[in-house]
Amino acid sequence: RLQIGHLEAKHKALDSVVEVMKEDEKNVLAVMSRSNIAALVQLLTATSTRIREKTVTVICSLAESGSCEDWLVSEGVLPALIRLVESGSAVGKEKAAISLQRLSMSAETSREIVGHGGVCPLVELCQTGDSVSQAAAACTLKNISAVPEVRQVLAEQGIVRVMINLLTCGMLLGSKEYAAECLQNLTASNESLKRSVVSEGGVRSLLAYLDGPLPQESAVAALRNLVGSVSETTLVSLGLLPRLVHVLKSGSSGAQQAAASAICRVCSS
DSSP states (O other): OTTTOOHHHHHHHHHHHHHHHHHHHHHHHHHOOHHHHHHHHHHTTOSOHHHHHHHHHHHHHHHHHTSSHHHHHHTTHHHHHHHHHHHOOHHHHHHHHHHHHHHTTSHHHHHHHHHTTOHHHHHHHHHHSOHHHHHHHHHHHHHHHTSGGGHHHHHHTTHHHHHHHHHHHOSSHHHHHHHHHHHHHHTSSOHHHHHHHHHTTHHHHHHHHTTSSSOOHHHHHHHHHHGGGSOHHHHHHTTHHHHHHHHHHHSOHHHHHHHHHHHHHHHHO
């Protein structure tokens, strides 16, 4: 019915899949064939908004299950999900972003998302989406930023300013953490991106983020990456050292190691 039924039959078939997956997801996944996946992917571009919403809900569950990623990608799910992020309903945007978040854990799929023009809609969703959509988009971009060769493309789409803004104004704590991890990735080795983060006010935002009760390793590591790109006088005047001491007292072991490394870099710069 997913493949050849009329509109009402497809509605009922999707409703059935959604309900059965709630009750017994493992058995549904066990009988899910490639042709079923292909039919679902085609329904993502149906003219009916409700069909698209139901379909992307099923695809989101499939993506999160971790058992169908290769089939989903090979059947062309990425362009359809990106279109939903760009112009879908609120439900469509949210489920599509969560699907891309899961699929982008693969570096190869991250490259494909970039190749299909997915960065711009994800950056836009970070700025306009609700809290869940914003967090999913931020995590997807964080996953993509882990691939060194696409970081420049991300920068050209305005990701630096958006991640710095999320670090300050993200609706969920998770969004802020993803933004800090993304900035850590972006500043790992590319001098141009380091300068961009500094010029957009990233150092100040990262330092403010460290004032929280549980300073995150990613923000400390991003600051460590930026030490050579900012004058020692500026870092001291912005209050870097007291923040790093705070991390040494209160941070996780990873954050403490990053803080110790940052202090060493400041002392040797």
